[in-house]
Each structure stands twice: as structure tokens, then as C-alpha cells.
Amino acid sequence: MPRGRPPVHNREQVLSAAVRLADADGLDAVTMRRVASEIGAGAMSLYTYVPDREHLIDEMVDRVAGELPLPALTGDWRADATALVVAQREMMLRHPWLPGAVTRRPVAGVNLLGFLEHGLGALEPSGLSGGTRMALLAMFTGFVASYVAAEHAGDVTGEEQAARIGAAVASGGFPRLAAALAEGGGTAPDFARIAGWVVSGLVREAAANS
Amino acid sequence: MPRGRPPVHNREQVLSAAVRLADADGLDAVTMRRVASEIGAGAMSLYTYVPDREHLIDEMVDRVAGELPLPALTGDWRADATALVVAQREMMLRHPWLPGAVTRRPVAGVNLLGFLEHGLGALEPSGLSGGTRMALLAMFTGFVASYVAAEHAGDVTGEEQAARIGAAVASGGFPRLAAALAEGGGTAPDFARIAGWVVSGLVREAAANS
DNA sequence: CCCTTTTTCGTACGGTGTACTGAAAAGCGT
DNA sequence: ACGCTTTTCAGTACACCGTACGAAAAAGGG
Numbered sequence: 001m002p003r004g005r006p007p008v009h010n011r012e013q014v015l016s017a018a019v020r021l022a023d024a025d026g027l028d029a030v031t032m033r034r035v036a037s038e039i040g041a042g043a044m045s046l047y048t049y050v051p052d053r054e055h056l057i058d059e060m061v062d063r064v065a066g067e068l069p070l071p072a073l074t075g076d077w078r079a080d081a082t083a084l085v086v087a088q089r090e091m092m093l094r095h096p097w098l099p100g101a102v103t104r105r106p107v108a109g110v111n112l113l114g115f116l117e118h119g120l121g122a123l124e125p126s127g128l129s130g131g132t133r134m135a136l137l138a139m140f141t142g143f144v145a146s147y148v149a150a151e152h153a154g155d156v157t158g159e160e161q162a163a164r165i166g167a168a169v170a171s172g173g174f175p176r177l178a179a180a181l182a183e184g185g186g187t188a189p190d191f192a193r194i195a196g197w198v199v200s201g202l203v204r205e206a207a208a209n210s
Numbered sequence: 211m212p213r214g215r216p217p218v219h220n221r222e223q224v225l226s227a228a229v230r231l232a233d234a235d236g237l238d239a240v241t242m243r244r245v246a247s248e249i250g251a252g253a254m255s256l257y258t259y260v261p262d263r264e265h266l267i268d269e270m271v272d273r274v275a276g277e278l279p280l281p282a283l284t285g286d287w288r289a290d291a292t293a294l295v296v297a298q299r300e301m302m303l304r305h306p307w308l309p310g311a312v313t314r315r316p317v318a319g320v321n322l323l324g325f326l327e328h329g330l331g332a333l334e335p336s337g338l339s340g341g342t343r344m345a346l347l348a349m350f351t352g353f354v355a356s357y358v359a360a361e362h363a364g365d366v367t368g369e370e371q372a373a374r375i376g377a378a379v380a381s382g383g384f385p386r387l388a389a390a391l392a393e394g395g396g397t398a399p400d401f402a403r404i405a406g407w408v409v410s411g412l413v414r415e416a417a418a419n420s
Numbered sequence: 421c422c423c424t425t426t427t428t429c430g431t432a433c434g435g436t437g438t439a440c441t442g443a444a445a446a447g448c449g450t
Numbered sequence: 451a452c453g454c455t456t457t458t459c460a461g462t463a464c465a466c467c468g469t470a471c472g473a474a475a476a477a478g479g480g
Contacts, residue, residue: 010302031466032467036429041428044470045467107371132392135399139357141356143353146351163317174324174326192346198412200415205443215458216445433469435468438463438465446456447455
């Protein structure tokens with residue numbers, strides 16, 4: 001009973017092609033023409049399924065947010081919240097463009113609301129208020145995004161930045177930075193440990209001072 | 211004794227024009243042509259002072275990082291670190307494009323290295339290792355960026371997202387989210403309080419588990 | 421059969437970063 | 451005084467971008 005000319009594509013194809021492009025070549029590679037040609041459509045046909053490029057990216061974010069596992073809660077807020085943070089990191093490692101995309105502007109898709117709902121539940125046993133738990137969840141996400149962005153950047157840059165840092169250190173003007181780097185990068189704590197600090201430290205502190 | 215034709219502009223003018231544009235109209239408004247016309251130059255003349263647009267943005271980031279006050283350390287790591295975080299927020303409120311720019315890729319300009327040096331010194335009395343202190347500083351920055359991004363976004367969006375959130379809440383599928391929102395936004399803690407949690411909580415936790 | 425509705429997509433416009441090119445303007449060696 | 455070298459300035463051009471517009475295509479309902 002649909003009246004008009006039947007669509008040959010659908011939103012699903014558009015979004016997964018866009019995500020595939022972003023995963024491979026970064027967010028800048030997600031142009032209307034390239035996404036369209038990826039699914040064998042004309043560039044303007046995309047506008048049937050998506051209002052404009054901005055909303056396309058919004059929906060990409062919400063789509064990959066749907067990959068987050070939301071396992072049944074155990075009642076142990078520390079374990080549940082840490083698992084959530086770890087899952088967020090894996091998602092962002094899988095989609096290197098995500099840290100840059102979430103900072104653009106807030107998205108309120110179904111999957112992201114589902115994430116919020118799950119996180120609020122995970123932190124419920126801590127006894128904190130809803131507003132405080134929301135703020136903590138936002139902090140968790142921001143922390144993971146900045147951590148993963150640094151992880152990816154380490155792989156990419158290296159050359160140019162390393163030279164500048166080396167020169168600055170050699171200049172003697174940054175003694176503490178020089179000392180920290182001389183310790184060797186190996187002493188930097190790994191993600192699981194840091195994630196534990198974030199969750200435990202923030203929740204405990206919030207509980208003590210709310 | 212410079213040999214060639216004397217330059218009529220300089221990097222300083224380019225950078226401050228670019229920052230002015232970004233402050234007023236966002237990072238997307240920083241185009242080579244607009245920056246150039248802002249200082250009365252031809253578009254291509256900018257390439258005398260800056261290798262390309264990407265590096266221009268890098269230098270913008272480092273330039274505003276120079277606005278950060280780095281007061282003499284008091285020896286109280288909690289107070290010093292909290293002051294640094296508060297100053298970071300003020301910088302990002304002054305330059306709304308910053309949260310989005312720092313997540314793009316890491317920059318190692320002089321002012322940012324100075325910030326690192328200062329932060330390492332502020333956390334020195336905590337007794338943590340250099341690598342751990344570096345990781346904590348990165349987390350602080352990520353936290354502030356995500357917090358301020360949310361602050362700015364709240365002013366901008368409102369309409370479209372609010373409708374979707376309202377519909378989701380009304381659907382009954384997100385009971386905890388609905389409850390948290392029903393509490394009223396006023397119960398969300400303010401920045402100073404949260405900043406204290408972040409600094410104290412993370413440092414304490416790191417010290418206990420390193 | 422036509423009419424309405426919907427999707428498809430070619431064309432076109434104004435904008436972008438920047439490669440290329442040559443002209444302009446200074447100091448230096450003679 | 452006069453090239454020569456060196457550096458900056460900026461016009462032109464190219465490929466690419468998002469997307470407004472409009473016409474063609476393809477279906478169902480009368």
C-alpha cells in the first residue's frame with residue numbers, strides 16, 4: 001500500500017556504509033557523494049533517508065552506541081560501572097572517529113538513551129541522586145573519549161610531535177616533563193587500572209561530599 | 211638584513227584573526243579565505259606563515275593555551291590541581307571551539323608543554339610517579355573538555371533533542387532516566403564541586419593503588 | 421488511462437583547501 | 451647603477467564539498 005515509487009535503498013544501508021567509510025578513512029571521508037556511491041546510489045538520493053550530513057553523523061553515533069553490551073546488572077555498582085567503561089573503550093577503539101564525533105554536539109538517540117538508562121541503573125546501589133549519577137556518566141564518557149583519542153593519536157602522529165617534544169626537553173626548560181618522560185612510557189598505568197580509579201574514586205568522592 | 215621582500219603581516223596577526231573568527235562563529239568559520247580577508251591579505255599569503263589549515267588550528271590551540279594562568283605552586287596538590295582545572299574550564303568557556311579542537315589530534319606546542327610542566331609540579335607532592343601524573347593530567351583535560359562541551363551544547367540545541375528525550379521518557383521505556391530528569395536539573399552538582407571530586411578522587415585512588 | 425505520491429538523481433551554485441605561477445620588493449656583489 | 455638572489459604577495463585554477471532545484475521514473479488508486 002505504499003503509494004509512490006518504491007525505494008531501492010534504506011536508512012540501514014546508508015548508515016552502515018557511512019560507518020564503514022568512517023572506520024576506514026576517518027570522519028572527513030564521510031561525504032555524501034562517497035557514501036552514496038558506496039551503496040550504488042546518486043548523491044542526492046541520500047536525502048531521502050537523512051536530512052543532511054550533520055544528522056547523518058548523529059545517527060552514525062547512535063548506531064554504533066547500539067553495539068554497547070548492556071549486561072544484566074549484578075548490584076555491585078563498581079563492577080557494573082567499570083564494565084560499562086571498558087565496553088565504551090572497546091567501542092571507541094573499534095570506531096576511531098567516535099571520540100571526535102561525540103564532542104561535536106550532544107546526540108539523544110535511542111541507543112544513547114539506553115546507555116544512560118543502563119548506567120543510571122548500574123550506579124543506583126551507590127545511593128547517589130539521579131542528577132549526580134548523570135553527571136558521573138557524562139564524566140565517564142568524556143574520560144574514555146579523551147583516553148582513546150590519545151591512544152589513536154599515538155599511532156598516527158609520532159614523528160612531528162616527537163621532534164618538538166624532544167627539542168623542548170633538550171632545552172632544559174621543562175625539567176619535570178623531562179623526568180617523567182625519562183622514566184619510560186612503560187610506567188604509565190594501563191586502562192583497566194585507570195578505569196578502576198575513575199569509577200571508584202569519583203563515586204566514593206561524590207558519595208562523601210553530596 | 212633579511213634578504214627578500216619584507217613581509218607585511220606576521221604569524222601573530224594570522225593566529226589572532228583565526229581565534230577571533232573561531233570565537234565568534236565556530237571552528238568551521240576559520241577558512242583560509244576568511245582569515246586572510248580579516249587581516250587584509252590574499253588567501254594564499256597565509257601559507258607564508260602557516261603550512262596548512264590543520265597546523266593553523268594546532269597553533270590556535272597552543273596560542274589560547276598560553277592564556278592559562280600558571281600561578282606559583284603552593285605545595286598543596288589538591289588546591290593547585292583544582293585551580294588548574296578551574297582555569298582550564300574558564301579558557302574553554304572563553305573559546306567554545308576548544309573542546310572540539312583538542313579531541314582532533316594531540317598538539318605539543320610550547321604553551322601546552324608549559325601546562326604539562328606546571329601540572330606535573332602541582333601533583334608532585336602527591337608522591338605519584340611521573341607517568342601516573344601525566345595520565346591524570348590528560349584525564350583532567352578530557353573531563354573539562356567534555357563538561358564544557360555539554361555546557362555549550364545545552365545552550366545551542368534544546369529544541370530538537372528535548373523533543374526526542376521527552377518522547378522517550380513518555381514511552382515509559384526509560385524509568386530511571388525519567389526519574390532522574392523528574393528530580394529537576396537543579397540537583398546536578400555545579401562545576402566547582404565536581405572538579406573537587408575529580409581531583410581528590412582520582413589522586414587518592416591512584417595513590418592507594420599504585 | 422490519468423492523477424497523485426514518492427523516490428531517484430543530473431545539473432548547478434557557491435564555497436572549500438591548496439598547487440602553481442609569476443610579479444613585486446627588498447638587500448647584496450660588482 | 452645594475453643585475454642577482456631571496457622572499458613575500460596574490461591571482462588563477464582544480465578538484466571536491468553540501469545541497470537547492472527540478473525533471474524523470476515508478477508505483478497504486480480512481
